[in-house]
Amino acid sequence: MAVKKSNNTLKLQFDTSRQYAPAPESASIASIKSRYELFINGAFVAPTEKKYFNTINPATESVLSSVAEAGKKDVDKAVVSARTALNKYWKKMPGKERAKYIFRIARMIQERAREFAVIETLDGGKPIRESRDFDVPTAANHFFYYAGWADKLEYAFPNRKVQALGVAGQIIPWNFPLLMAAWKIAPALATGNTVVLKPAESTPLTALKLAEIIQEADLPPGVVNIITGAGSTGAAIVQHPDINKIAFTGSTDVGKIIQRAIAGSSKKATLELGGKAANIIFEDAPLDQAVEGVINGIFFNQGHVCCAGSRLYVQESVYKIVLQKLKDRLETLIVGDPMDKNTDIGAINSKQQLETIQKYLQIGQKEGAEMYQSSCALPKKGFFCRPTLFTNVAQSSRIAQEEIFGPVLAIQTFRTEEEVIEKANNTPFGLSAGVWTDKGSKIFNMTSQLKAGVVWANTYNKFDPASPFGGYKESGFGREGGLHGLSAYVHLI
Amino acid sequence: MVSNQTIVIPDFRQTPRVDQVGIEERAARITKRSLKKETKLNGLLLALNMIDLTTLEGKDTQGKVKQLCYKAMHLHDSYPGLPTVAAVCVYPSMVKTAKTALGNSGIKVAAVATAFPSGQAPRDVKIRDTKFAVQEGADEIDMVISRGKFLEGEYHFVFDEIASIKEACGNARLKVILETGELGSYDKVRRASDIAMYAGADFIKTSTGKISPAATLPVTLVMLEAIRDFYYQTGKMIAMKPAGGISRSKLALHYLVMVKEILGDAWMNNEWFRFGASSLANDLLMQIVKEKTGVYQSKDYFSID
Numbered sequence: 001m002a003v004k005k006s007n008n009t010l011k012l013q014f015d016t017s018r019q020y021a022p023a024p025e026s027a028s029i030a031s032i033k034s035r036y037e038l039f040i041n042g043a044f045v046a047p048t049e050k051k052y053f054n055t056i057n058p059a060t061e062s063v064l065s066s067v068a069e070a071g072k073k074d075v076d077k078a079v080v081s082a083r084t085a086l087n088k089y090w091k092k093m094p095g096k097e098r099a100k101y102i103f104r105i106a107r108m109i110q111e112r113a114r115e116f117a118v119i120e121t122l123d124g125g126k127p128i129r130e131s132r133d134f135d136v137p138t139a140a141n142h143f144f145y146y147a148g149w150a151d152k153l154e155y156a157f158p159n160r161k162v163q164a165l166g167v168a169g170q171i172i173p174w175n176f177p178l179l180m181a182a183w184k185i186a187p188a189l190a191t192g193n194t195v196v197l198k199p200a201e202s203t204p205l206t207a208l209k210l211a212e213i214i215q216e217a218d219l220p221p222g223v224v225n226i227i228t229g230a231g232s233t234g235a236a237i238v239q240h241p242d243i244n245k246i247a248f249t250g251s252t253d254v255g256k257i258i259q260r261a262i263a264g265s266s267k268k269a270t271l272e273l274g275g276k277a278a279n280i281i282f283e284d285a286p287l288d289q290a291v292e293g294v295i296n297g298i299f300f301n302q303g304h305v306c307c308a309g310s311r312l313y314v315q316e317s318v319y320k321i322v323l324q325k326l327k328d329r330l331e332t333l334i335v336g337d338p339m340d341k342n343t344d345i346g347a348i349n350s351k352q353q354l355e356t357i358q359k360y361l362q363i364g365q366k367e368g369a370e371m372y373q374s375s376c377a378l379p380k381k382g383f384f385c386r387p388t389l390f391t392n393v394a395q396s397s398r399i400a401q402e403e404i405f406g407p408v409l410a411i412q413t414f415r416t417e418e419e420v421i422e423k424a425n426n427t428p429f430g431l432s433a434g435v436w437t438d439k440g441s442k443i444f445n446m447t448s449q450l451k452a453g454v455v456w457a458n459t460y461n462k463f464d465p466a467s468p469f470g471g472y473k474e475s476g477f478g479r480e481g482g483l484h485g486l487s488a489y490v491h492l493i
Numbered sequence: 494m495v496s497n498q499t500i501v502i503p504d505f506r507q508t509p510r511v512d513q514v515g516i517e518e519r520a521a522r523i524t525k526r527s528l529k530k531e532t533k534l535n536g537l538l539l540a541l542n543m544i545d546l547t548t549l550e551g552k553d554t555q556g557k558v559k560q561l562c563y564k565a566m567h568l569h570d571s572y573p574g575l576p577t578v579a580a581v582c583v584y585p586s587m588v589k590t591a592k593t594a595l596g597n598s599g600i601k602v603a604a605v606a607t608a609f610p611s612g613q614a615p616r617d618v619k620i621r622d623t624k625f626a627v628q629e630g631a632d633e634i635d636m637v638i639s640r641g642k643f644l645e646g647e648y649h650f651v652f653d654e655i656a657s658i659k660e661a662c663g664n665a666r667l668k669v670i671l672e673t674g675e676l677g678s679y680d681k682v683r684r685a686s687d688i689a690m691y692a693g694a695d696f697i698k699t700s701t702g703k704i705s706p707a708a709t710l711p712v713t714l715v716m717l718e719a720i721r722d723f724y725y726q727t728g729k730m731i732a733m734k735p736a737g738g739i740s741r742s743k744l745a746l747h748y749l750v751m752v753k754e755i756l757g758d759a760w761m762n763n764e765w766f767r768f769g770a771s772s773l774a775n776d777l778l779m780q781i782v783k784e785k786t787g788v789y790q791s792k793d794y795f796s797i798d
Contacts, residue, residue: 010724010725010728012721012724012756012757012759013757013758013759014754014757014758018753018758018761019532020526020527020528020529020532021528021529021530021531021532021533022529023527023528023529129525133525284510285510286509286510286511286512286515286516287509288509288511288515288516288519288718289511289512289514289515289516289519290512290515292515292518292519293515324725328721332754341525341526341527342526342527438510438512458512458514458515459514459515
């Protein structure tokens, strides 16, 4: 019996022998080549300098494939092919024809959804449940959504003439590789731009798979070029004189470098950078759903989410009960093999990122915060981190100020609405926030005062292609998604 | 056990709120758990052992009840080693028949009482109904709450009624049916759960089976969370019984996952969790046999009842 004499010792039994048998998704669905070349001008071509790098599975540390590293010359080739495609085909093509290609890409992603999901999980370490239920369908939705806009741009911007910017250089991160590619490519194509896209070096495979689809979809050669490489490849894209627009999603540090690099040029830019979102629970909130939202807000994709709700503010009157509920929920999160359908938290994307997270765990403890981790066992191989809560955190703690980008939640308490607004806005970032309360008027007050690009009320991490996304302050500028996402790729005359 | 004096009766107008979107998402997330091999088989066997095999019809006869009781004890004799169901659930007039038929099999007899299913009768009638069933030998009483009074905001009436039926039950365990399909919102389900538990329910139960919708995963989740909060408040474990609309094994397994992940292992047995169902048993049997033999058999290999 779980009943104990005193309330202090009451505990529900979650850490028992009654565990789920393995339910692995089959890796054999995915065909991964042993080597990938650069996708330039509609064909896969070897890099000029013949350099390649390995991409590994972070859950097993085994090599998945060897991927071409694009040098300056390759970037140039890609930009030339994008420019040629722009002038030769894409600029002249009516919107409804462009739409057909984008629709085709969307459908092909859906048709090969399972393969995409498996590759995304193998290459990035995220649980198959998330790549299957979130990444891949949402990516397809973005293509569908923007395909619909391609022939309706004059309605998107009434009484204005819409002109494409030209060649867009797009650099995407490793946390949602396919989805970020979709966020970048779909609106660019819909508005008549051509693209040079660089996926992150640790997760290039789904973007390359997308290149195969684009080839099969018979897009005019050069409209989309996908080149792989590390930071230097990205720098070459940013500095290339014939690129009209830079779209970047990634860290605030790199965002600053990019902005310096393009200063004084005519390049337009949208930057979607880091975040340190506040999730705010008021005493009148539906607490169980709030706790679930907080858990999803910080542990979704191992916390590798720029809009992760990494700071939790709980009103003091419900602090104890919320903490109890958080700890109970933590115990039922399954950490382990990302390919297992029951896994909630997969592998940390890279060794480097794991070390960053571990560094912050030490900083948090040194700062006097109390660390609580779930009791789950971790796999021996691969990069894993237990879901972690920090209590006793001060506003001035580094773990409450800096972006950790891992499954680590810093919990603080507050007393009044004014106090929490002030604390929540007291950060260099401003990407997202969450508000949990049963009272509608409070929601409106909070959402109008929180300095964040996205504020979710009684939910978290909801993404819809029709809804714009982007940040304030050091979280970047420009919006992706929705109508706003179109305007980042057009001149209005 | 924590003594009753330490239990503070809360203001039921202030019960915790439930967010509809959030609770439905959480319930949907639970259905994403994938149960394979021995986990699946163990789950199927456990679910079988948690069934309250039910017949609640105007046309029930002694003959029908006797056959049902035999089935309760001998679910599928060609597959040795199967558990029995947990209980047989009948109207009070059939309790004696069921009790005699089940003998010392260990299977409980549950009786629906208190003017089931509408509950539209004076309190003294409900108490007599209950006492009669207990005298006839019922081990468990499934009562219905007065939904009309509840929706009028007469929470004290509902509370007092449950408390008086609990008293009439004596040693029989009391299941309180909220009839969630008539309550209209998750907030109300949560409030009714809290009232029932504080008034002395041993079980809270979703539905009579006579109203649609009957049990659903989100409604059950609301009730399980109420049970968990009550447990942390008082130290008392309350049992749960979703009833009606659960006829497939897969759905039953989703319920078990929910119990495991919300309340933990202490609730994973038929003392603390039941399924009110009749056709579920055969679907479970078909799946269990399939797990063993690798092939599905025709329905005709499984006895109806």
